[in-house]
Amino acid sequence: MTAHTLRYYERVGLIQPVERARNGHRRYSDADEAWIHFLHCMRATSMPIREMQRYAALREVGDSTSLERRKILEDHQAAIAAQIVELQQAHALLTHKIANYRKIEQRIRIGGPQIIEAEDDCTLASTN
Amino acid sequence: MTAHTLRYYERVGLIQPVERARNGHRRYSDADEAWIHFLHCMRATSMPIREMQRYAALREVGDSTSLERRKILEDHQAAIAAQIVELQQAHALLTHKIANYRKIEQRIRIGGPQIIEAEDDCTLASTN
DNA sequence: CTACATCTTTGAGCGCACTCGAAGTCAAGG
DNA sequence: CCTTGACTTCGAGTGCGCTCAAAGATGTAG
Known part of the structure; x- marks a missing residue:
């Protein structure tokens, strides 16, 4: 999180003006x-700034x-749970595809494409 | 994935021009x-378009x-793994914070803020 | 005293990934 | 024949979240 980003968050109301040193520097x-x-956590998990603003504004009001x-x-927690599922699916898909690439590389090492009409990974369903 | 997005992907080279019907419509x-x-999977897991373009271009070349x-x-798989960890951490943090809100609501239901200087959740470390 | 770094402010600019709008073509239905 | 609707093209516009630049004040080291 850069200083620029902190200033930005302050400008858009995510951070209330903080204490300053005598010289005006933020403390x-x-x-x-x-x-x-x-x-930072909320942003890192794709909560929109608008939502964070809503939350921050409510927080200013108090316990009510x-x-x-x-x-x-x-x-947001539900959204995160959904995101995790998507990521896990993609992770599994990649495991599959990476294994396929290893096979292709093996085939090449063994001695060029033995089969002229090499089965491109693109032609295998869900292996693109 | 909208038609507009498909056209966009075609324009930027992620999709090769596909077959057309007699009337020019894509098939x-x-x-x-x-x-x-x-x-779609790669985008949903935050692979940048640029990276996808790189991949698509290599795919055009062939097995080599x-x-x-x-x-x-x-x-990308490593990036996904890292993302999953971040999401899980945020998920845990939210579980914690949500529980804290339930406590606050309980306190309110019991009969207003008994303690004048109500301990705002903001003051509790990592419970903001 | 002189550099130099580090903070301050404001508004403007940027990169990404769509997203839309306008004008045109074509095919089927009534 | 005329409307409806789904497609086509292309360039331009949008929204988000930063990111930066410029000009100025202040603090620290030599």
Whole structure:
């Protein structure tokens, strides 16, 4: 997370103006850092800035917004669960395809394409 | 995947010009569909278009590019594995935070903030 | 004192990946 | 014959999330 990004987050209201040193430089407290870490986690898992803004605004209001905030987090958690499934599927698909490439390489090492009409990996279903 | 996206993929070279019906309409073969499905999987797991272009170009060349293509897939698979870890961590963090919100809601239901200086979730380390 | 680095501000710019709109062609249905 | 609708082309536009540039203030080292 760059300084530029921190400024940006402040501008769009994700971070409240933090304490300053006498010279005007920002001094981030541990609480600030924890909050920034949380923002980072949410972004890293594809929560849109808009959603984070909604959450941050509710957080400013206080405990009375607990339900709404919880809903946001629960929704995002569900989105994360879905993402994990997609990633796992892609991971499995890649394992399959990588194995196929190893086979192709083996065939080449053994001595060029023995079969003239080499079965391109593209022609194998779901092995492209 | 919208028609617009398919056209876009064709324009940027991810999809080779496909067969056409007499009227000029595209006819996607099963092989085309498999390839498109693969592209979709890679995009869904955050492979950049540029990388997919590199892969698609190598694929056009043929089996001799197996090693390079395998490397691309292996790298992406590693990226996916890393992504899964991040998502799992965020998922765990959210479980924690959601539980905390339930506690806050419980406290509110029991009868308003008993403690005047209510411990805002913001003040709890890594519970923001 | 002089460099030099590091922060400050603001608005503008950028890269990515679509996404859309306009104008045109064609095929079938009523 | 005329409408409807699905396709075609191409360039231009959009939204997101940064990312940077310029000009200025301040602090630290030699």
